[in-house]
Amino acid sequence: MQLVQPCAAHTAPQKRAYTRACRRAEAHPLQGTTYRGRWCSLRELRGRWQSSLSTRSGRPLRSAVSTASTGHSASCHRLKIVTLNVGGLSQAAYAELLQHLQSLPPQARPDVLLLQETHWREHSEYSTAGWHIIGSANVSPQAGGVAIFIADHLCAAEHILHTSPIPGRLLHARLTLNGATVDIVNVYQKIAVSSLLSTEKGQKPGTTNRSLRREVWTALRKLLRNLPTRHIVVVAGDFNTPVKSVNTRVGARADLLSSTPPSDQGEFMDLIHDCDLLHLNSWTRFAKYTFRHGDHASMIDHIFVRPRLRVLDKVTLAQDATVEAVNAELHSTALDLFPGKLQHGRIVPWQSEQVGMAVRTMWAAYRTWRSTAKACSQHIWRAWAAYSKFCKAHRAFRRSTRQAKTAWFKNQVEIMEVSARKGDTRALFQLAARFGPKQVRRKLQLRSEDGGILSHADQADVLHKFYKNLYSTDAPDSHAKILDSLMDHMSLVRPFACLSLDTIPQALQHLSPHKAAPSHLAHTSVWIACSDVVSPWLTRFLRSAQQIPQVWKDTWLSLLPKVATPTLPRQLRPLGISEISGRIVCGLIQDQLRPYVENFLSNEPQFAYMANRSTDQALLRVLLHCTEGRRMCEPQVYDLRQARFSCSQSRSSSASKQARGGAIQLSLDLTQAFDRLEWGLISDALIAASVPVELYSLIILWHRSLYYHLKVVDATAAVPVQRGVRRNHSPK
Incomplete structure (x- = not known):
């Protein structure tokens, strides 16, 4: 399809029609519209007329994709993804869906389709005309089910890997596309409040919706943390949880379309922040609600991506670069992308505002008492009142110090609990080391032979x-x-x-x-x-x-x-x-x-640094040697039958005979052996x-x-x- 190119001689109404077409394409879920009798994508509409529109409006077009650096068409780098809660995909609905996808123009047809609530009863993996289909069924079919439809022009079926950490609720597929690896995660979260049975079919008695939701959050966090940073990550589906706008992560439209949040919304927002996810469907003014029931509307279906750090675009290596030059280039690039942060140190209890105010109050009362005692020696009651205020301020200072220390410890424990729930063991151990370090870190400072200080x-x-x-x-x-x-x-x-x-x-x-x-x-x-x-x-x-x-x-x-x-x-x-x-x-x-x-x-008998050998085998060798040595040192037991039929020696000499032998082991610890x-x-x-x-x-x-x-x-x-x-x- 050729790009639509409005010429500069277009009249004002024609230019307005072109602008309206661009706006319709922006608002359309498939990022396209019908213009001049044919379907055109938003990129095709803007492809050849950006300069004229920029001159007319005084600002560049709003486009988040640039292809100038690659030299290839931008469309080959695009991946069109659609997520949809079908509310049950029966055989008739399945055929209707595939017919609809086949009737779409090629430029409007999605590459990946994520479905939730399929209500399928069995796991499935097969290929049909135009699609590779992966389905994950829930234990209770009517309470979930997710599926991923992948267009067959993207890759062959053998290049698709998949797993389902939580059947029917979490499905992960990995595609290999032209050397790039794309991880797609389809999510269907349990609703927070349900009028159905309190215990879902197939679950343990007493299992609540909140515990099922926490299981999904935990599994999703673990899955995203284990994905390599070099992979392209897309997370989409029906989360049954609204989001709040967060700078650089979730757009402002999310607040306008928000509804009454469930109690675990904070856990969802923590997951977005910790896994470095970017919310896509909340930034433009055309963002709309994804669920509506009567007068109630909310945005509970989301599409997230994990932004890739474009380090490769900033690193340029010469063909004959030396090792030192490569390290210098990588080091400077890392410093540009990750500038060092000024370390102010952690806040300790004595730095709290409560302690500072108590100290200032105590010393003000002390100065008042001392000045009153000197100036009013004849008025002992006034001096006594000033002294009482000082004593009261001193007790308040000591009480505030204890309270600040207790509050600091409680805050640290809460942070540790949050890190434990998130699965961030690194932060958990760092916080635990503050309370009970294994070894106090001291500054290295050598001394002279007589114990003097050395520069x-x-x-x-x-x-x-x-x-x-x-x-x-x-x-x-x-x-x-x-x-x-x-x-x-x-x-x-x-x-x-x-x-x-x-x-x-x-x-x-x-x-x-x-x-x-x-x-x-x-x-x-x-x-x-x-x-x-x-x-x-x-x-x-x-x-x-x-x-x-x-x-x-x-x-x-x-x-x-x-x-x-x-x-x-x-x-x-x-x-x-x-x-x-x-x-x-x-x-x-x-x-x-x-x-x-x-x-x-x-x-x-070398056990270290050898495959299929371990120190356990070395210990077993030593223990067997000890057992053999003890056996050799044990005295002979008197055998009545042997003494009865033996005529060559007396009973006394036979009983006193003992084995002569033993074992010796030598353990060496070589100083500075390496x-x-x-x-x-x-x-x-x-x-x-x-x-x-x-x-x-x-x-x-x-x-x-x-x-x-x-x-x-x-x-x-x-x-x-x-x-x-x-x-x-x-x-x-």
């Missing part, structure tokens, strides 16, 4: 000397000689040629966003959000790199205390924090190395495990020119490393 530069120097001595060695560098001989006989221009690079996108997407990263480099969550951009770059970089970047070899130490108040370097436990893309490459190396290590250790491991042992172990030459060379090259970086406030130091292995360096 930040002196502390960094002490740490530098300690770790330089720890990680330096006098052992011969045997692996370096082996590597030099290998490099003489083979070309190592591409050190990463032995790695399988096909798993880089999956490795990036499976990173944990809570893993720490150096403060001056891009955080793990930024790499995950930009995985679609950085995955191709990292693949190209590994294919063309001729050496290992130094930033991948560098490690920034985080020093954790071993004792309550550490004053010496040996009382600190160093944990290494490395760059994220280097972590991904380390994971690829581990995947290549794992089969050789497992085969090498298959016959050894830090003092010689690299020559690593080289020997790799050779003994028959690791390929290319993989061996890459591992040994990675252990050359290693540096550990220390930072004490504003003082820094770099420690050259000649032995040891990095801990807490897992890519997961």
